[in-house]
Amino acid sequence: RKVLRRLLDRNGYDCMTAADADEARKLLRDKPFAIVLTDMNMPGVSGLDLIMQITAEYPDIATVMITGLDDAKLADAALEMGAYGYIIKPFEPNEVLINVANALRRRSLEIENRNHRVRLEQMVKDRTSELWNAIAQLENAEKELRLSREETIQKLSIAAEFRDDETGRHIERMSRYCGLLAGTMDEDSERVEILRLASQMHDVGKIGIPDQILLKPGPLTPDERVVIERHCDIGYRILVGSKSNLLNVASTVALTHHEKFDGSGYPRGLAGEEIPIEGRIAAIADVFDALTSDRVYKRAMPLGKALDVLREGRGTHFDPDLLDLFLSSFDSVVAIKAQYADR
Ligand SMILES: [Fe+2]
Ligand SMILES: [Fe+2]
Known part of the structure; x- marks a missing residue:
């Protein structure tokens, strides 16, 4: 943890560390984070579970799994849970920095994407409601026209008879x-x-x-x-x-x-x-x-x-x-x- 922190601090990242999942979640509640690096093996809640919780509660936070085992299954599981990547111990400093940079890049793309989608949905919603309003206005005008047509016919017919x-x-x-x-x-x-x-x-x-x-x-x-x-x-x-x-x-x-x-x-x-x-x-x-x-x-x-x-x-x-x-x-x-x- 200390090695990682020093490495990231030195490269301009603003870091905080937590001893276990509980402490991590406390920090997450108090402050906004861009990325979480978590070890697979922790006392208490496992790294996989922590990733799952973060993905569900904080969709804007990128997660990277760190594991000591070169276990393809575990890596798959982490990615499936929503992790943006994983690092195998022992790691090279560069490997960590590349992984973190990639995860952050993907995160900002995804956020932008989501915002874009939300904007589009809102636009569709706005346009749709504009359309409905126009239709309603048209229907009202038509109704009025129908009524006046009916009344005209009636009055003329009554006049004749x-x-x-x-x-x-x-x-x-x-x-x-x-x-x-x-x-x-x-x-x-x-x-x-x-x-x-x-x-x-x-x-x-x-x-x-x-x-x-x-x-x-x-x-x-x-x-x-x-x-x-x-x-x-x-x-x-x-x-x-x-x-x-x-x-x-x-x-x-x-x-x-x-x-x-x-x-x-x-x-x-x-x-x-x-x-x-x-x-x-x-x-x-x-x-x-x-x-x-x-x-x-x-x-x-x-x-x-x-x-x-x-x-x-x-x-x-x-x-x-x-x-x-x-x-x-x-x-x-x-x-x-x-x-x-x-x-
Ligand atoms: Fe007649
Ligand atoms: Fe008649």
Whole structure:
């Protein structure tokens, strides 16, 4: 120990010595060290155990094992425990100095490496959280945009139907029935949502129909019927030709929601699958809500009776498969009806 200390002191190292592992650990607790040289054979805790403890507790301290035996196994064990090198007694002074210098060099490289890694990890963390913040902001903006889009559609649709659906509740229920029915057969929630929004505009064409015909109580004359039926084409012309998918779907719904499955509907007299699915869905939702809600000129029909009317129209007015789907989710239909009841 004394030889080593003298050698290292003479070469500019600032050294302390300890008689055994316990004393060494006391020193380590009190002061920062760069390197520990330890003999394999010590009273009490062995040099190997000391190296293991130092590696675990002080990862920034380099360790070098000194052993009297030229034992390859022991050297391996020391290196495995985390020792930076080992010196075999008896040693040449140069051998010790080279070993110590190498160990210190490796130590500073490893520290630098670790710091670099920590900096990188921190940078990745910072960048990631910046990214998340940006995404969150984007999502908020998108949410706001969606809300304002939905509200705009709703208000315009209500404006168009204001004369016979003052509260907009027909639009609300009818479009939710559409969404419900679309959702039973389409797993793409975005498409379902598009149809729900688009169907709110199914009657925008009523904006072009005069009051005395739109609000006429009782049966219409054939001429009046022709005028009322124009609301499909008017709505279509208002909505068509947009770059927006939503408005295109809306134009389809506006044009085809009064077509009937057997071809007896208007304005085109399309039949079966010639009628776009959006129109076939809207027909069921629209008729069901028209039957089961009060209007200025008529009272709501009881639910059971309305269901009879729907079933009577199965395959003639309505797409039979879609009608079955609608009836099979009738609990949800009733829930929507209750939630958006007229005020
Ligand atoms: Fe209509
Ligand atoms: Fe309607």
